[in-house]
Amino acid sequence: MAVTEFLGRNPLRIFAFALLTLMSLQSVAAVLPEDRADVLYHRYEGGGITIDGPSVLVRKQFKDTVSAWGNYYTDNISGASIDLLSRGSTYYEEHRTEASVGFDYLHDRTVLSLSHTNSSERDYEANSYAFAVSQDFFGDMTTLSLNYSQGNDEVRQNIYENGSIAETIKRGDAKHQRFGLGLTQVLTEKWIMAFNAESVVDEGFLNNPYRSVRYLLPDGGVGNQPEVYPETRNSDAFALRSMYYLPYRAALRLEYRTYFDSWDINADNWEIRYIHPYGDEWTFEIKYRAYSQSQAEFFNDLFPYEDAQNFLARDKEMSAYSDTTFGLGVTYELKQTFFSWIDKSTLNFYWDYMSFDYENFRANTPENTAEYGVGNEPFYQFDANVLRLFLSINY
Amino acid sequence: MLRLIRCFALTLLPFVGGACSVQPWVQSHERGYLADPIMAFEQHPASTRYINHVYEAREAARGAEGSAGGGCGCN
Numbered sequence: 001m002a003v004t005e006f007l008g009r010n011p012l013r014i015f016a017f018a019l020l021t022l023m024s025l026q027s028v029a030a031v032l033p034e035d036r037a038d039v040l041y042h043r044y045e046g047g048g049i050t051i052d053g054p055s056v057l058v059r060k061q062f063k064d065t066v067s068a069w070g071n072y073y074t075d076n077i078s079g080a081s082i083d084l085l086s087r088g089s090t091y092y093e094e095h096r097t098e099a100s101v102g103f104d105y106l107h108d109r110t111v112l113s114l115s116h117t118n119s120s121e122r123d124y125e126a127n128s129y130a131f132a133v134s135q136d137f138f139g140d141m142t143t144l145s146l147n148y149s150q151g152n153d154e155v156r157q158n159i160y161e162n163g164s165i166a167e168t169i170k171r172g173d174a175k176h177q178r179f180g181l182g183l184t185q186v187l188t189e190k191w192i193m194a195f196n197a198e199s200v201v202d203e204g205f206l207n208n209p210y211r212s213v214r215y216l217l218p219d220g221g222v223g224n225q226p227e228v229y230p231e232t233r234n235s236d237a238f239a240l241r242s243m244y245y246l247p248y249r250a251a252l253r254l255e256y257r258t259y260f261d262s263w264d265i266n267a268d269n270w271e272i273r274y275i276h277p278y279g280d281e282w283t284f285e286i287k288y289r290a291y292s293q294s295q296a297e298f299f300n301d302l303f304p305y306e307d308a309q310n311f312l313a314r315d316k317e318m319s320a321y322s323d324t325t326f327g328l329g330v331t332y333e334l335k336q337t338f339f340s341w342i343d344k345s346t347l348n349f350y351w352d353y354m355s356f357d358y359e360n361f362r363a364n365t366p367e368n369t370a371e372y373g374v375g376n377e378p379f380y381q382f383d384a385n386v387l388r389l390f391l392s393i394n395y
Numbered sequence: 396m397l398r399l400i401r402c403f404a405l406t407l408l409p410f411v412g413g414a415c416s417v418q419p420w421v422q423s424h425e426r427g428y429l430a431d432p433i434m435a436f437e438q439h440p441a442s443t444r445y446i447n448h449v450y451e452a453r454e455a456a457r458g459a460e461g462s463a464g465g466g467c468g469c470n
Contacts, residue, residue, distance in 0.1 A: 186426070269454075283433065348439065
């Protein structure tokens with residue numbers, strides 16, 4: 001009771017208490033992640049836009065107690081999404097660079113992790129710091145982890161004149177905090193499960209400065225005004241994952257996650273994945289994932305009049321919709337003998353086909369509005385192809 | 396969520412000092428299947444980080460990704 005009173009409702013105090021309790025557990029062993037390098041090309045194509053670029057990840061151990069890593073990632077974005085088309089624009093280009101560094105420290109059978117990420121684009125700057133601790137105990141059958149991260153963003157807006165950027169102005173700041181915990185449990189010789197929970201607390205300027213809502217004018221026409229979001233958003237997500245080794249050499253992975261937030265969005269997703277090695281060199285993977293969500297309480301595809309409510313959204317990610325993903329993956333282990341320091345190298349290719357169906361967000365392109373009338377356009381839907389091609393080296 | 400973290404912290408208390416009577420039932424030498432690389436929840440961190448970013452940018456839900464999560468400038 002005294003402990004409960006001490007913890008109160010202060011999230012940082014509760015988190016620190018859980019952290020200290022976790023670090024005091026008796027443990028048997030903990031290991032650092034293996035040394036590896038990944039060079040990846042990624043490509044997303046769908047909904048009128050293409051996003052591609054490289055990602056390079058390098059991880060190296062030092063003196064068996066420290067593992068340092070770095071990740072460089074870029075997004076090259078081009079095309080015209082439904083948001084641009086509905087405003088009569090036709091093309092858009094953007095470049096985002098993300099750099100992360102971190103290290104894991106093994107001490108007294110506990111792994112402590114620290115990392116920093118910077119994401120930079122002309123109209124958005126984000127910096128985040130993350131801290132995590134994980135520990136194996138109960139004869140290595142259980143792994144507990146806690147993580148905390150904080151991100152500070154500066155949201156800016158490009159002002160366009162004659163199709164080019166005339167200036168970039170600051171619109172506001174946003175702060176993000178994440179509190180997470182994980183529990184991984186060996187259940188049998190062939191079955192392992194993991195439970196994850198994470199709370200996210202957002203504060204500040206949370207909407208996209210470019211997006212607007214539409215509303216009916218008294219004369220039957222349609223007007224536009226900028227979106228207005230609340231300045232706080234709290235969310236909770238809980239996930240359960242299972243890996244099972246089948247009677248022959250193959251694995252079945254199941255996942256379920258549920259989500260709800262203070263904007264009234266409830267979401268669920270589940271996934272089934274089958275991993276099947278073939279010979280010594282090939283591994284094949286097939287998966288199916290389904291996601292659905294309800295709308296934010298302040299979303300409306302067409303508001304009845306200007307300033308119809310305090311908060312206004314017409315972002316399609318705030319609407320009610322569902323999506324499905326069908327994915328295939330193949331890994332080929334290269335048999336090379338040129339470099340003695342390489343333990344293993346693989347070539348990997350993954351293809352995901354995503355299909356989005358919106359339930360109350362309409363495709364209000366000028367053509368659709370002219371043909372069907374305001375508020376009667378067909379609901380938006382689109383498909384996307386997501387590719388990952390990468391080389392992995394373990395050393 | 397606060398209630399969950401508090402329950403989690405209090406649940407751990409009996410384990411402190413080894414005051415736990417249940418013994419591990421899968422020994423280290425019985426984990427050959429679990430050690431197979433195909434049994435990793437995620438085998439490739441850069442690839443997982445990317446696909447989680449795709450989901451987070453296209454869907455309102457976020458959090459509890461399990462690995463390779465974290466903040467991103469994906470507004």
